[in-house]
Amino acid sequence: LSGFLKEFFEPRGVALVGATRTPGFGYGIPLMLKGQGWGERLYLVNPSATELHGMKVYPRVADVPDPVDLAVVIVGAAAVPGALNEIGARGIRSVVIESAGFAEAGDEGRALQEKALAVAREHGIRVIGPNCVGVVNTKNRFTTVEIIEEALQPGNVGIIAQSGVFGNVLLDGLHERGLHVAKAVTLGNRMDVNECDVLDYLRHDPDTRVIMMYLEGAADGRRLIETLGRVTRDKPVLVLKSGRTGAGRAAAASHTGSMSGEDALYDAAFAQSGAIRAQSLEELLGFARVFATQPLPAGPRLGVVTSSGSLGALAADAAVSAGLELPALSAATAQKMREGAPGWMNVKNPLDVGPSGLYQKAVAAMLQDPAVDMVLAVAIIPFAVVRQFKPFGLTPKTWFGDLASIRALAPHKPFALCAVGHSEFIADMASLSGPSIPLFTSPEPAARALAALWKHQRR
């Protein structure tokens, strides 16, 4: 269905049309690709140059040797139709157009985009763009965009972003949140390839486990619903959707309500087709972190272990509001926890262990409780205490245990951690829990992310 996209992610050779010595994409992308080991498979094209970054520059696309599957176009908008003609004549059928100045820039640009599309169709060329930064494949380190080295660490997240800049900046921060990309695409003006093509491609991509998508509008609403319905049966799709023109228009017209109407349609479409809509960028990232690392739950029953009753209550509120249940503990678990518990400890769910020293025992018991499908552990301790006891060798591990090992007691149950307080404490908890446990710094987002897992699984 969308197998044609393979040439975009795994080209045998790449022609870069518009290589240049001037700072910008035409200078930076060749340098980036060479640095990632693509120098031998990269053919730079520019009629007025012979060498760049120590690589030969070909005057015309026609001169580029075999094998070459993909062309990346960086020339000015007006020169794009001509370039597409050359590319088609050379037998290349996959093109990323990064140049801007098309439909997004008014009537003249729109006409130019139509013209470019006609040329592409004539040659049977498939196009990503224009006005985008193309693709990233961390597995073979192929990228048509200058990104930081850290963003190329292979992972299991697929990204579809309508906007190039946003897609790029998203990649800048992901690794710091423990998220690593398998493949990323920025779509730009979607003159040809749109989000549906990429969704179908990522559905079959063995490296992609969860798909994050940023949309400003559907290229084709009906097809998007159909595609999402198909894809979400195999993989979770997390959507962040802005009502760009809608919000702008509604805002300018002061409460016409048109935006919220349109937005409700999208809400319904995502719900119907099984996509998980995030309410904010922050929420999208939190959801992705949980889907990228946790198994799907067998049911909606959440167990909460906490060292703060307040944060446990906030987590419970958020979880129940988002469709989860907080079951009573099973008799065996309750019995186990009552043994050795101080009198003030209330053995229930959320299980507030306070300063009882029973945190590790409680997390283990909760994970192993057959009445519980997933566990949220909330860990706080006044930092004055942490500082006071650090010289004596007491660390967060002393109080909260080796969470990575405890968590392994029930690898089939989703598990998330929430730590609140001083950044040093949160950093300690992050290293205690390790890369496979999603760490949140506020209880509500953690609970909502676990609820999103269930939302997906229920379907």
Place this chain on the structure above:
Amino acid sequence: LSGFLKEFFEPRGVALVGATRTPGFGYGIPLMLKGQGWGERLYLVNPSATELHGMKVYPRVADVPDPVDLAVVIVGAAAVPGALNEIGARGIRSVVIESAGFAEAGDEGRALQEKALAVAREHGIRVIGPNCVGVVNTKNRFTTVEIIEEALQPGNVGIIAQSGVFGNVLLDGLHERGLHVAKAVTLGNRMDVNECDVLDYLRHDPDTRVIMMYLEGAADGRRLIETLGRVTRDKPVLVLKSGRTGAGRAAAASHTGSMSGEDALYDAAFAQSGAIRAQSLEELLGFARVFATQPLPAGPRLGVVTSSGSLGALAADAAVSAGLELPALSAATAQKMREGAPGWMNVKNPLDVGPSGLYQKAVAAMLQDPAVDMVLAVAIIPFAVVRQFKPFGLTPKTWFGDLASIRALAPHKPFALCAVGHSEFIADMASLSGPSIPLFTSPEPAARALAALWKHQRR
């Protein structure tokens, strides 16, 4: 009305009943207070000790010299009524009871709490607690809780937290978010003093500009509405309310719906009385950051300047949903921005300047536009670019300008910044914007925080 609380925050002398050599509050709090310069005004009490941390220990409260306004009680629950009797007899009328094991611990504890209250009433003693960690006053560095030094940096935030641990941990992280406390109170079981007393006190406290409150339930619903109605006329009150028992009960009973009903009542009460309810801990902190640093807006009209159309759209969506308007730019501003703007730049609101180099000009123009009441600046740039140009002396300041100075062009208009991407970029933007500009790392919370300002002001 609540002037009696002055003795809790500014005692001339303090008796600490239950000083001890065993690790815990009775050991740590004297050490903390001595370190903050309170050694000479602190009188430790313990019948079986004579010295602690180099300070004299008095056998009985009766032995404590004048002046002494406040007693902090840390003895076991069962000994508290007796201690209150001694304290009353000594003529002390203000007491913080930190001991736990009262109403929160079942029927026996509840009876003990009633007994303690009766003793307090008999002597005309006002009580904060039990089961709390009392008060913090950063101005005179008086604290009845062990907290980290950084949390004692004086600021303009007042905190009322029902839970002691949560209040404590909240203090651990605030300074890292640019929030500094004037006064904080944890209420515990609210045997006597409740959130209304403290609200009225903070209303008149010249150091408190904004009040953050965490509640699990109102001590007296009707009085809370009345009090909030009065206090919010003078100062913003930000509330985070969990439905603790409600959520727990609702969750256990699987969707009885009772919780959401009760919660709707609280929602209505907060709306009616002018308090701003935060939907999560994270949101509470974001709101506080904006209220602590920004003026109130003259109207609901938000101007958005962005280097990413996508993030601008997300900000616009969130702002309009939260009750703000995105007005058209005034003719003069539009004219100013069109001069020297590249053809692709769409001069409207949100104003997406892309890589035009016009970011600083746009922020300045937006701040000075009479059609705009407040400004949100969204700043992103691919980190690969930042890294590439850093060796040449180009920094985020080059692209985004001296935001602290630009912001000063319209000091009467609220201003917030959103930076997305690599943590190093965000840190750069934080130092560029300085302590008086609230920095967010996601556009929606920034927009909602500005909307909260207007919500308060409109009232």
